[in-house]
Amino acid sequence: xxxxxxxxxxxxxxxxxxxxxxxxxxxxxxxxxxxxxxxxxxxxxxxxxxxxxxxxxxxxxxxxxxxxxxxxxxxxxxxxxxxxxxxxxxxxxxxxxxxxxxxxxxxxxxxxxxxxxxxxxxxxxxxxxxxxxxxxxxxxxxxxxxxxxxxxxxxxxxxxxxxxxxxxxxxxxxxxxxxxxxxxxxxxxxxxxxxxxxxxxxxxxxxxxxxxxxxxxxxxxxxxxxxxxxxxxxxxxxxxxxxxxxxxxxxxxxxxxxxxxxxxxxxxxxxxxxxxxxxxxxxxxxxxxxxxxxxxxxxxxxxxxxxxxxxxxxxxxxxxxxxxxxxxxxxxxxxxxxxxxxxxxxxxxxxxxxx
Ligand SMILES: *Cc1c(COP(=O)(O)O)cnc(C)c1O
Numbered sequence: 001x002x003x004x005x006x007x008x009x010x011x012x013x014x015x016x017x018x019x020x021x022x023x024x025x026x027x028x029x030x031x032x033x034x035x036x037x038x039x040x041x042x043x044x045x046x047x048x049x050x051x052x053x054x055x056x057x058x059x060x061x062x063x064x065x066x067x068x069x070x071x072x073x074x075x076x077x078x079x080x081x082x083x084x085x086x087x088x089x090x091x092x093x094x095x096x097x098x099x100x101x102x103x104x105x106x107x108x109x110x111x112x113x114x115x116x117x118x119x120x121x122x123x124x125x126x127x128x129x130x131x132x133x134x135x136x137x138x139x140x141x142x143x144x145x146x147x148x149x150x151x152x153x154x155x156x157x158x159x160x161x162x163x164x165x166x167x168x169x170x171x172x173x174x175x176x177x178x179x180x181x182x183x184x185x186x187x188x189x190x191x192x193x194x195x196x197x198x199x200x201x202x203x204x205x206x207x208x209x210x211x212x213x214x215x216x217x218x219x220x221x222x223x224x225x226x227x228x229x230x231x232x233x234x235x236x237x238x239x240x241x242x243x244x245x246x247x248x249x250x251x252x253x254x255x256x257x258x259x260x261x262x263x264x265x266x267x268x269x270x271x272x273x274x275x276x277x278x279x280x281x282x283x284x285x286x287x288x289x290x291x292x293x294x295x296x297x298x299x300x301x302x303x304x305x306x307x308x309x310x311x312x313x314x315x316x317x318x319x320x321x322x323x324x325x326x327x328x329x330x331x332x333x334x335x336x337x338x339x340x341x342x343x344x345x346x347x348x349x350x351x352x353x354x355x
Contacts, residue, residue, distance in 0.1 A: 086220030188291025
């Protein structure tokens with residue numbers, strides 16, 4: 001059956017994204033999408049980009065987008081790379097900074113894609129266990145490695161590492177690139193962008209998919225020393241020079257410029273997160289303090305898998321990971337207040353009826 005497949009593809013286990021169910025009425029809290037719409041200015045800018053200019057290839061360097069990011073983050077535009085979602089940028093990183101035979105480090109519980117990319121690109125890895133409380137122990141990331149990838153805040157735990165600990169880790173690994181995936185940083189925690197001028201081995205990755213309500217647009221950024229950015233450009237220009245189309249570039253610029261809508265919805269999500277955390281704890285759930293737009297939670301006696309399945313019956317989709325250490329947790333995206341109330345009522349109902 002597989003006679004035409006490469007050995008790599010025969011052996012690999014691809015990443016499995018959360019379901020994208022099509023049924024009509026459901027509460028979708030399984031892929032950390034933002035429940036609120038993108039800024040109206042983003043939609044306007046994208047409509048305005050639908051012209052006969054689409055005949056032309058887009059700006060491969062995303063110059064205006066990088067300049068807008070530069071104004072917002074205070075990093076020179078030539079130290080910023082824009083890509084088709086941060087997953088694509090992460091994949092480029094594996095080709096840009098690691099060779100087959102290299103060994104990189106990432107936590108035992110983190111974003112699954114790091115493992116998938118390592119396998120795809122033939123890069124070896126060692127996982128560093130999180131502490132019992134799911135904290136990243138910075139000192140465990142010793143110098144004996146060819147690279148480090150950390151999601152900060154981490155996913156799916158929702159916990160952050162302090163800037164101080166991160167700096168220690170970056171400092172003690174000057175021989176290798178340290179990639180900080182800040183997919184959730186807008187919801188909490190301290191960004192490491194400020195460390196970029198000090199450390200030429202630091203690469204910070206951002207996505208527009210979560211905090212900017214643009215998962216469907218596919219935009220990500222990488223920020224770091226100029227030579228790291230140049231390596232990413234080389235990889236991109238060996239695969240596809242035009243990863244970000246005209247419409248996406250226009251929408252992404254408008255998103256960065258509309259700071260009002262952005263902070264308004266971030267405020268709503270963090271308020272809902274606080275309220276839900278409190279409610280669930282009052283109902284005896286164990287809920288990890290979250291710096292993200294999701295909650296990691298478990299129940300004292302009902303198994304997460306059973307809860308996941310019972311919620312699904314009620315058309316409420318959350319994420320369950322059948323993986324060691326976290327297989328008794330549910331990861332629940334923060335939706336609107338209405339969605340979270342439906343979720344809360346349903347899970348309490350399930351608990352009550354299982355007694
Ligand atoms: C969602 C997520 C991404 C992927 O973001 P895209 O820009 O949509 O590709 C990357 N890293 C982490 C930790 C995420 O949770």
